[in-house]
Every structure is written in C-alpha cells, then in structure tokens.
Amino acid sequence: MNCNYQDLRSSHPLQACWDLQLGGLGADALRVALEYGVFDQLRQFTSARHTAEALALDQQATSYLLELLWCQGLLERNEQQPALYRNLPTAERHLRAEADDYCGDALLFRHQVLRQTGSQLGDYLRSGMATPSASPQAIARSWANAARLQIAQEQRAVTTELACALIERLPECAQLERVLDLGGGPGLVAIALAERLPNLTGVVFEYPEAAAVADDNIQRAGLGERLQALGGDLNHDDIGSGFDLIWCSSVLHFVDNLPAMLRRLHAALRPGGLLVCCQAEVPSERDAAAQVLPYYLHMRLQGRHVLAEGEMAHLLQGAGFSAVQQLNGLRFPVTPVNAVIARRPQG
Numbered sequence: 594m595n596c597n598y599q600d601l602r603s604s605h606p607l608q609a610c611w612d613l614q615l616g617g618l619g620a621d622a623l624r625v626a627l628e629y630g631v632f633d634q635l636r637q638f639t640s641a642r643h644t645a646e647a648l649a650l651d652q653q654a655t656s657y658l659l660e661l662l663w664c665q666g667l668l669e670r671n672e673q674q675p676a677l678y679r680n681l682p683t684a685e686r687h688l689r690a691e692a693d694d695y696c697g698d699a700l701l702f703r704h705q706v707l708r709q710t711g712s713q714l715g716d717y718l719r720s721g722m723a724t725p726s727a728s729p730q731a732i733a734r735s736w737a738n739a740a741r742l743q744i745a746q747e748q749r750a751v752t753t754e755l756a757c758a759l760i761e762r763l764p765e766c767a768q769l770e771r772v773l774d775l776g777g778g779p780g781l782v783a784i785a786l787a788e789r790l791p792n793l794t795g796v797v798f799e800y801p802e803a804a805a806v807a808d809d810n811i812q813r814a815g816l817g818e819r820l821q822a823l824g825g826d827l828n829h830d831d832i833g834s835g836f837d838l839i840w841c842s843s844v845l846h847f848v849d850n851l852p853a854m855l856r857r858l859h860a861a862l863r864p865g866g867l868l869v870c871c872q873a874e875v876p877s878e879r880d881a882a883a884q885v886l887p888y889y890l891h892m893r894l895q896g897r898h899v900l901a902e903g904e905m906a907h908l909l910q911g912a913g914f915s916a917v918q919q920l921n922g923l924r925f926p927v928t929p930v931n932a933v934i935a936r937r938p939q940g
C-alpha cells in the first residue's frame with residue numbers, strides 16, 4: 594500500500610473560489626463585533642461567558658465569534674480552559690469606541706458601501722452605469738456628515754501622519770507659508786501641518802457644510818488666526834491663489850472636468866509652488882491591483898475618475914507642471930495610494 598498522502602494535501606483548484614467567498618463572512622464578523630461593542634469588553638483577557646454576559650448576548654454564539662476574530666488576527670487567545678481572549682494592538686487602538694484612534698464608524702461605512710456595491714453588481718451589468726440619483730445638496734450634506742465622522746476618524750488615525758511625513762521630507766518644507774487643503778473634509782491635515790510649521794497659514798476648501806465642520810476643528814485647535822475654512826464648489830468657485838503648497842488627497846476622483854481642474858490648480862500656485870496629490874490609481878501588477886480594484890469599483894461604476902498608474906503624473910505634465918515625481922504604494926485609508934508631487938515652474 595502506498596502510504597504517501599502528499600498528493601491528497603495539495604489544495605483543490607476550487608479552493609481559490611472557496612477562499613474568495615470567505616471574505617464576506619469575515620467582513621460580517623468585524624461588522625457585528627463593532628456594532629455590539631465586543632472590542633470594548635476585551636481590554637484584558639476575558640472569557641466568552643463574561644463577554645456575552647456584559648453585552649447580553651448568547652454565550653455559545655459569542656464564543657464562536659471570538660474564535661473567528663482570533664483567527665482573523667484581531668484578538669489573541671490565552672490557551673486555558675475556558676479560552677480567554679484579549680484585543681491585539683490593532684483592535685485595542687482602532688476598534689474600541691473609547692480609543693483616540695477609533696475607526697469603527699469609518700469601517701462600518703466602508704462595509705456598507707462594499708456590500709451595497711456587491712449586491713447591485715448584477716443590476717449594473719444589466720442596466721449600465723449609475724447616474725447620480727441624489728441632488729447636489731444631498732451629496733454635499735453626506736460629505737459634511739462624512740467629515741464629522743468617518744473622514745475625521747481616518748484622518749486622525751492615518752492620513753495626517755502620512756501627509757505630514759511626506760511634506761516634511763520635501764526640500765521646500767521650511768519655506769512653506771501658504772497652504773490650500775483642497776477638499777480637506779474636516780481639515781485635520783491642514784491643522785496638523787499648521788501645528789508643525791509655525792509660519793504656515795492657509796485655507797481648507799470644502800462644500801459649505803463640510804467647511805463649517807473644518808472651521809469648528811480649526812477654532813478648537815486655536816488656529817483661527819492662521820487657517821480659514823472656505824465654502825464652495827470646487828468645480829465652479831474661486832479656490833484662491835498664491836499658494837506655496839496644495840494638498841489634495843482623494844478629491845480629484847470627484848471633479849467634473851479633470852484637465853480643467855489641474856490647470857486651475859496650476860494657476861492657484863505661486864511660481865515654484867507645489868502640488869501634492871495623493872490618490873489611488875489602478876496598478877498594473879495583479880496583487881497590487883487586487884488591493885485597489887474592489888474598493889474603487891463603486892466609484893468606477895458611478896463614472897468617477899479612477900486613473901491607471903502614472904496617468905495623474907502624465908495629466909499634470911500636460912497642465913504645465915514640471916519636475917513631476919511619483920511615489921507609489923503609500924499607506925493611506927483603505928488602499929495604498931500614489932503620491933504625485935508636481936511643481937509650477939518658476940517665472
């Protein structure tokens with residue numbers, strides 16, 4: 594009898610499909626844990642029974658959920674009977690409602706967008722791309738709500754750190770005096786930059802209701818003398834001029850006419866000024882593309898600008914920018930982004 598079972602251990606070709614299907618359940622486990630405040634109970638090693646009692650949940654189902662979260666890498670398990678679970682650092686820092694860098698609302702919002710996109714995919718295939726059904730006022734209002742909650746959480750936990758690290762490494766950093774944070778949501782990037790660079794003044798440009806959110810944050814940070822929140826529609830309204838730096842992250846997806854907007858950004862810089870544009874582009878390499886494509890499917894189906902890798906740099910050159918540099922794969926909320934740093938030529 595042949596006692597070598599190795600051939601029976603290689604995975605079946607269908608395993609790739611079965612693995613794909615697991616993604617949805619993992620996402621639901623995270624959603625439920627956030628909605629029920631499970632991570633709030635797990636600062637110390639705790640049993641499923643204690644967790645279930647504290648949250649008035651079923652004990653057996655809670656033990657299965659904790660096991661799932663453990664094997665997903667969010668909890669650690671102390672191997673005793675009964676098993677005890679505790680938050681791993683990511684859960685402790687970002688998934689506990691009381692944590693400074695809590696991102697639960699942002700994650701729940703993303704979950705909802707992804708699930709909705711998945712459930713509507715068949716409709717899109719049959720009927721074609723969506724035309725925005727919400728009114729411009731409703732779109733602006735939902736951005737203001739996002740500025741209060743999920744964008745603020747992501748800026749606090751992820752975006753400001755990356756933005757400051759990137760800008761502090763620019764050779765021009767010490768000379769920067771006037772910044773435009775275009776489509777800056779709650780304005781935390783402009784605030785963090787102003788806190789680090791004492792000579793910096795500037796503007797957060799946003800839809801009026803989101804600009805009011807940014808203004809609250811600016812006043813709370815005691816920066817009302819140096820930063821202004823300016824409300825308007827960046828497709829039509831004056832965004833100001835004479836800037837040394839324009840920071841623009843994940844905004845240009847939404848503009849009506851991208852080449853025209855890039856020419857306006859060029860005109861808004863003083864000669865020698867810098868545009869730092871951070872946004873996802875679709876990588877040509879498969880594994881990198883797999884990180885980007887699912888998250889941006891809903892935007893592509895809505896006809897937003899989701900560019901291929903290198904396309905933004907090319908468009909910026911066409912708009913008159915020079916010394917265009919590109920940094921790929923920077924860590925950012927949801928998917929890695931490419932930063933394109935471009936200069937308005939002197940004179």
Ligand SMILES: C[S@@+](CC[C@H](N)C(=O)[O-])C[C@H]1O[C@@H](n2cnc3c(N)ncnc32)[C@H](O)[C@@H]1O
Nearest residue numbers: 736776777778799800826827828842843844847
């Ligand atoms: C995905 S969010 C990015 C926010 C911020 N830049 C960041 O990276 O955290 C896009 C932002 O662009 C703003 N925005 C989109 N279209 C706009 C328009 N036509 N006028 C003004 N702001 C706009 C939205 O209100 C929203 O805050």
